Amino acid sequence: MAGRRNMVFSLRVKKLVMSVKNSNISVFVRVRPTPEFAQEIIKVGTDNKTIDIHLRRDHKNDVVNNKRQDWSFKLDGFLHNASQEDVYEAVAKSVVSKALDGYNGTIMCYGQTGAGKTFTMTGATENYKHRGIIPRTLQQVFREIENRPDQAVTVRISYLEIYNENLFDLLSTMPEVDINQDTQLAIADDSRGVFVKGLSTHLTRHEEDALNLLFEGETNRIIASHMLNKNSSRSHCIFTIYLESHSRTLSNAKYTISKINLVDLAGSERLGKTGSEGQILKEATYINKSLSFLEQTIIALADRSRDHIPFRQSKLTHALKDSLGGNCQTVLVANIYGEATQIEETLSTLRFATRMKCIPTECVAIEHFDPERTVKNLEKEIALLKQELIKHDILVNRTLVNYEPLNETQIANIKTQVRRYLDGSLDEIDIVNVRQIQEVFNQFKVILSQQEQEVEARLRHKYTVMDKSEAAAFVAAHKAALSDAERQLVGEVDGHGFGIGVAPLSSKPTGSLSGRKKGKKSKDMSSPVAKKEAPASPAPPKEPEVTSPSKTNLLTISAKEMDSKDVLAREQEVASVETQQSESPPKVEVTRPSSPPPKMAAFEEFKNERGSEINRIFKENKAILIDRKAKMREITQTINIIKYGIDNTTQALSAKAQERENQGEYISDEGQTIIDEDEFNLIVRLKDLKKQYRAEYDQLRGLKAEVQYCQRLVDQCRQRLLTEFDIWYNESFLIPENVQNVLKEGDTIRPGLLPVDKIVSLCDDDQERFEQLQHDLFVDQPEAFAFYSAKIKSDQRHNYLKAMAKYYPMRKKPGVITAAVRNKPPSVFSSA
Numbered sequence: 001m002a003g004r005r006n007m008v009f010s011l012r013v014k015k016l017v018m019s020v021k022n023s024n025i026s027v028f029v030r031v032r033p034t035p036e037f038a039q040e041i042i043k044v045g046t047d048n049k050t051i052d053i054h055l056r057r058d059h060k061n062d063v064v065n066n067k068r069q070d071w072s073f074k075l076d077g078f079l080h081n082a083s084q085e086d087v088y089e090a091v092a093k094s095v096v097s098k099a100l101d102g103y104n105g106t107i108m109c110y111g112q113t114g115a116g117k118t119f120t121m122t123g124a125t126e127n128y129k130h131r132g133i134i135p136r137t138l139q140q141v142f143r144e145i146e147n148r149p150d151q152a153v154t155v156r157i158s159y160l161e162i163y164n165e166n167l168f169d170l171l172s173t174m175p176e177v178d179i180n181q182d183t184q185l186a187i188a189d190d191s192r193g194v195f196v197k198g199l200s201t202h203l204t205r206h207e208e209d210a211l212n213l214l215f216e217g218e219t220n221r222i223i224a225s226h227m228l229n230k231n232s233s234r235s236h237c238i239f240t241i242y243l244e245s246h247s248r249t250l251s252n253a254k255y256t257i258s259k260i261n262l263v264d265l266a267g268s269e270r271l272g273k274t275g276s277e278g279q280i281l282k283e284a285t286y287i288n289k290s291l292s293f294l295e296q297t298i299i300a301l302a303d304r305s306r307d308h309i310p311f312r313q314s315k316l317t318h319a320l321k322d323s324l325g326g327n328c329q330t331v332l333v334a335n336i337y338g339e340a341t342q343i344e345e346t347l348s349t350l351r352f353a354t355r356m357k358c359i360p361t362e363c364v365a366i367e368h369f370d371p372e373r374t375v376k377n378l379e380k381e382i383a384l385l386k387q388e389l390i391k392h393d394i395l396v397n398r399t400l401v402n403y404e405p406l407n408e409t410q411i412a413n414i415k416t417q418v419r420r421y422l423d424g425s426l427d428e429i430d431i432v433n434v435r436q437i438q439e440v441f442n443q444f445k446v447i448l449s450q451q452e453q454e455v456e457a458r459l460r461h462k463y464t465v466m467d468k469s470e471a472a473a474f475v476a477a478h479k480a481a482l483s484d485a486e487r488q489l490v491g492e493v494d495g496h497g498f499g500i501g502v503a504p505l506s507s508k509p510t511g512s513l514s515g516r517k518k519g520k521k522s523k524d525m526s527s528p529v530a531k532k533e534a535p536a537s538p539a540p541p542k543e544p545e546v547t548s549p550s551k552t553n554l555l556t557i558s559a560k561e562m563d564s565k566d567v568l569a570r571e572q573e574v575a576s577v578e579t580q581q582s583e584s585p586p587k588v589e590v591t592r593p594s595s596p597p598p599k600m601a602a603f604e605e606f607k608n609e610r611g612s613e614i615n616r617i618f619k620e621n622k623a624i625l626i627d628r629k630a631k632m633r634e635i636t637q638t639i640n641i642i643k644y645g646i647d648n649t650t651q652a653l654s655a656k657a658q659e660r661e662n663q664g665e666y667i668s669d670e671g672q673t674i675i676d677e678d679e680f681n682l683i684v685r686l687k688d689l690k691k692q693y694r695a696e697y698d699q700l701r702g703l704k705a706e707v708q709y710c711q712r713l714v715d716q717c718r719q720r721l722l723t724e725f726d727i728w729y730n731e732s733f734l735i736p737e738n739v740q741n742v743l744k745e746g747d748t749i750r751p752g753l754l755p756v757d758k759i760v761s762l763c764d765d766d767q768e769r770f771e772q773l774q775h776d777l778f779v780d781q782p783e784a785f786a787f788y789s790a791k792i793k794s795d796q797r798h799n800y801l802k803a804m805a806k807y808y809p810m811r812k813k814p815g816v817i818t819a820a821v822r823n824k825p826p827s828v829f830s831s832a
């Protein structure tokens with residue numbers, strides 16, 4: 001479990017996992033030498049790994065378990081009467097060796113007080129042979145370092161004591177430790193793993209340095225036990241060796257970090273047995289607690305289904321978090337007494353050891369990368385590759401190619417080249433190197449994105465942008481409203497369905513059934529519908545003045561063209577309006593009809609009025625379409641005639657050939673077949689016919705493309721005409737004029753695009769109030785009219801904007817661009 005968690009960690013920090021070793025914690029049992037070894041009770045298997053405990057019923061300790069007599073434990077080795085060296089060989093040697101390869105290692109001694117834990121871990125100082133695992137480990141570490149000349153290994157050491165849940169730095173007395181530093185130790189746990197905050201670590205270059213630290217720690221342990229009145233054997237001690245191994249080859253940026261924890265646990269005997277009290281009781285309580293937490297942690301670690309491991313329950317388990325299985329080679333030495341009298345604690349120790357053995361390990365060596373070395377290596381590599389490239393260029397006669405990053409001048413040059421290439425003044429852009437190619441593409445991208453922005457800006461300027469749902473609603477409404485007119489008035493390709501007449505804006509009729517504002521727009525009161533609604537029309541409509549472009553050129557309604565036409569038209573109209581305002585006598589005010597006219601009649605008027613220009617284009621395009629179709633028919637007929645001629649001639653030739661065959665062929669001296677004149681003429685004719693056929697067919701193909709193109713233009717015109725009509729109709733008959741006036745200043749929305757019911761309902765109340773005010777004020781205070789009028793208009797405007805709030809964002813969003821062109825005159829809402 002812990003191993004899996006460690007794996008996740010290592011991947012997160014992007015280190016390289018060299019190899020994974022899956023196994024369990026190794027457990028050895030070491031018996032303290034005794035002449036009274038209980039041979040009948042403790043039996044060791046021939047494999048030296050199996051330990052059987054057999055208790056006789058009459059044994060005085062059978063109170064331990066009077067039901068069970070036999071226990072069997074399977075461990076990794078039984079060390080009886082083993083020398084310190086043998087113990088080290090069996091327990092520690094490979095762990096230490098692996099630590100230098102980057103694997104973490106932990107060796108731990110567990111057992112009852114006096115069973116030999118400290119002897120095993122630290123050993124005795126009187127006799128060199130009795131030195132324990134720690135001094136031997138230090139020796140092995142420095143020897144192995146000496147044997148690895150290609151590696152630069154740094155060794156650091158710390159020594160921690162945990163006594164009654166308090167942490168002590170056993171090396172805090174070393175001269176290099178800053179005594180002013182906060183000595184409060186705390187176990188911390190972050191992405192680097194577990195460490196003790198405030199614990200001093202000491203760089204050591206020799207075995208002797210390291211041993212000094214060990215002894216300093218041991219001494220401090222004893223002194224502290226006197227000063228603080230604590231029993232040194234009642235604490236847990238963790239001696240840690242930190243290793244960091246770099247390659248001496250500078251080009252190798254990989255390095256490993258590992259640590260070896262050497263743990264001497266406090267005596268594990270049970271509280272009840274000691275019958276202790278006071279200080280001893282307190283110590284025993286802490287030890288028991290921490291050891292039982294250790295046991296719980298071990299049980300949890302052994303259970304692969306457990307997600308949570310209670311490491312933080314005690315200082316000991318927390319400090320050993322990354323040393324108990326997981327990404328660590330862990331070895332436990334279970335120290336026991338050999339005497340029968342201690343069998344109870346021996347059994348307890350063996351049970352603990354067996355549980356420990358179940359903890360899985362997934363030991364991983366992690367390679368780190370030294371960033372400085374990596375950068376240096378890459379720089380070297382780049383320099384080398386550049387040299388290679390220069391040599392290569394010389395060999396293929398490509399001199400003076402620069403591989404450095406492009407400077408601003410070079411980029412500007414490339415930009416100019418790309419622009420010239422795009423406008424056609426440069427045929428090719430010579431390839432120089434990869435950087436230049438990349439910059440060329442980059443410039444293409446820049447230009448493309450600039451153009452996209454420009455196009456979008458132009459479209460936004462020209463069209464009202466609606467979001468899709470609005471557009472769909474609009475189209476549906478549009479279709480419904482115009483279905484009658486559409487069926488009857490548009491869509492006939494022969495051109496008879498439209499009353500097309502083009503009236504220049506300057507010569508617009510003066511009256512209109514739409515009853516629009518005086519001076520804003522000419523009114524055509526002579527239209528049939530208008531006559532019904534307003535019979536006193538003052539002027540008949542003028543004949544439209546057609547200024548058609550050359551018939552040989554197709555008329556398109558590309559956005560650009562329409563723009564220019566619209567601008568021209570608007571300018572003309574403005575001029576016309578100004579002229580009317582300054583020169584013409586005031587026209588008779590024509591009021592808007594109380595109910596909107598039928599759309600069919602209105603459409604006729606529209607085509608003569610605002611829609612005249614587009615109607616003209618539509619008509620001309622359709623005329624061209626009809627002409628091209630007629631030509632297509634003609635050519636098709638011609639082709640059919642030629643085909644008929646080809647078939648006949650081919651038949652005649654076959655007959656001639658058959659005749660020749662029947663009569664016997666004449667062969668010339670050169671071996672060629674001789675034919676008569678008729679046959680010769682037939683061949684010539686067939687050739688001519690085929691030539692004609694090909695020519696006519698090519699012409700037909702061209703015409704076909706032309707017809708398709710014309711058809712598209714006609715369709716576009718038709719659609720545009722309908723859309724404009726719709727807007728015009730709404731503005732002219734459905735949307736109250738005051739609403740249009742109010743919105744005139746806002747100038748960004750055309751009312752023809754909005755659902756009419758919404759517009760009307762917006763201003764009903766305001767309109768009523770306004771009329772009432774007008775009435776009252778004109779009577780009493782005519783001079784206040786402007787003020788109140790402005791106020792009312794402002795209120796109306798705000799009401800409108802409030803109601804329209806939901807329409808505003810949609811114009812900012814990219815969406816469907818509708819054909820509601822804003823720059824067609826005259827609309828109080830339209831703007832260029």
Ligand SMILES: Nc1ncnc2c1ncn2[C@@H]1O[C@H](COP(=O)(O)OP(=O)(O)OP(=O)(O)O)[C@@H](O)[C@H]1O
Nearest residue numbers: 032033112113114115116117118119120233266267
């Ligand atoms: N294998 C051994 N060979 C010789 N002497 C030993 C051996 N094991 C233990 N002893 C001796 O037994 C005594 C108690 O051993 P030690 O202090 O190592 O026990 P301990 O388990 O560490 O006890 P504590 O829990 O009190 O620290 C010491 O005097 C030690 O020298």
